[in-house]
Amino acid sequence: MSEQRRHRVRLEISREAARLFWAQGVDGTSGDQIAEAVGLSTRTIWRHFRSKESCAEPIIAQSVEWELATLRSWPPHRSLEEHFATEAKRLASEIGTQGQADAGLGVKMMRLADTEPALRTAWLMACDQVEHELAAVIATRLGLEHDDLQVRLHAAAASAALRILNEYVGAGLLDGTDPRKLGDENFAFIADAVRTATGGAVGDPVDIAEVPAESGEGTADRLAF
Amino acid sequence: MSEQRRHRVRLEISREAARLFWAQGVDGTSGDQIAEAVGLSTRTIWRHFRSKESCAEPIIAQSVEWELATLRSWPPHRSLEEHFATEAKRLASEIGTQGQADAGLGVKMMRLADTEPALRTAWLMACDQVEHELAAVIATRLGLEHDDLQVRLHAAAASAALRILNEYVGAGLLDGTDPRKLGDENFAFIADAVRTATGGAVGDPVDIAEVPAESGEGTADRLAF
DNA sequence: TGCCAATGTGGCACTAGGTGAAAATTGTGG
DNA sequence: CCACAATTTTCACCTAGTGCCACATTGGCA
Structure with a gap:
């Protein structure tokens, strides 16, 4: 995967995660929710981010x-x-x-x-x-x-x-x-x-x-x- | 538990945790190990600290x-x-x-x-x-x-x-x-x-x-x- | 001393974050 | 359409951390 493409995917995930974090708090947001919001499997989220919070990075x-x-x-x-x-x-x-x-x-x-x-x-x-x-x-x-x-x-x-x-x-x-x-x-x-x-x-x-x-x-x- | 007593227990746990972290890394150290080192049950460790890393605080x-x-x-x-x-x-x-x-x-x-x-x-x-x-x-x-x-x-x-x-x-x-x-x-x-x-x-x-x-x-x- | 209540601790089942590995899907050149 | 690699998904599994209830210890009080 190109570095640029990877960056875009991470950013896309990050947007949804940030939106959810803001709407319902970090604790109130699960990895599954982030995955669903961005349309990827949970496993793929963990492939791009080592932790839930780091999705905001x-x-x-x-x-x-x-x-x-x-x-x-x-x-x-x-x-x-x-x-x-x-x-x-x-x-x-x-x-x-x-x-x-x-x-x-x-x-x-x-x-x-x-x-x-x-x-x-x-x-x-x-x-x-x-x-x-x-x-x-x-x-x-x-x-x-x-x-x-x-x-x-x-x-x-x-x-x-x-x-x-x-x-x-x-x-x-x-x-x-x-x-x-x-x-x-x-x-x-x-x-x-x-x-x-x-x-x-x-x-x-x-x-x-x-x-x-x-x-x-x-x-x-x-x-x- | 008195505030002072609580502080002492936390410090005691922290000493052992820090020692283990230094000796074998954070990832290489489990909550169970910390508990055993300090002579408390794992459950009690989590009562005093919300996460493994915070044991070092x-x-x-x-x-x-x-x-x-x-x-x-x-x-x-x-x-x-x-x-x-x-x-x-x-x-x-x-x-x-x-x-x-x-x-x-x-x-x-x-x-x-x-x-x-x-x-x-x-x-x-x-x-x-x-x-x-x-x-x-x-x-x-x-x-x-x-x-x-x-x-x-x-x-x-x-x-x-x-x-x-x-x-x-x-x-x-x-x-x-x-x-x-x-x-x-x-x-x-x-x-x-x-x-x-x-x-x-x-x-x-x-x-x-x-x-x-x-x-x-x-x-x-x-x-x- | 003996009792009682409060509070700290332990055990155990359980949730959630996170990983490894193989199967399934997608994309790409011939 | 096929071969092949890159990515994603599925699934089993691990460990950090919590809820809950029973047990032990402490400290106050008669």
């Missing part, structure tokens, strides 16, 4: 995917707010009704995660992945290794800030905030949150030329071992 | 408990490194062999969490709780509400930094670092990491008198909704 992962993609394509010479703003504009024109529905489900799963530990896991794991990818991005921007302690600290703090903002915005949307209110000034707020969380090290444009000169400056020489 | 929670307790008792007029240093000294004189063994098990569970998703959950959940308690601490230090967006951002970033440092130090200890090398200069490093993650807002002494004047300054006026 693709829809959650997809809701952070654009953020991840945006961070991956962040050119060194641009500021974070600039890049977010242009990418958001591009995304807005590309996203279809399916994408909007998925985003809605993603937000609902985020909300469910507040009360369903099994889903909170999935959400935290998704954020965990953001953290790792962000470490790579930060490492290249600062000219350090991706497992440098300072890089890991910055990545963890920044992705934690992004998580909080995601939860905040998501909660707002579920409570009836008009999505059109999400304007450019919010990207400035997000970028500043990242700047604050990283002590100003991440968020501004970096000059390619000066990066090598700074390399090593941020490493954890002071930690005794 | 108390030992993990305990390993962040001293950190939590230290943060809770952080007086406004002291810097973070000062407070950590004195509390660590006090702790070192109080901790017994049992406490040391538990700390060792806690570090091992942290390490296992790298490969065992079920345990990573427990670890992230423990960190999640640190984040919440830290929010309360930060709120009082800054004179803001504990659910203020700025407070949540600082708490998330700071606790993420603490998590990374925990993982880093834990990994070091498991790889043979001498525990005695954990001196005062490390507390300065930790405190600086927290300072960086919070844009300098958390870590230094705060003057009680000036707190009310600053209240409201950090709120998220700029986010559009």
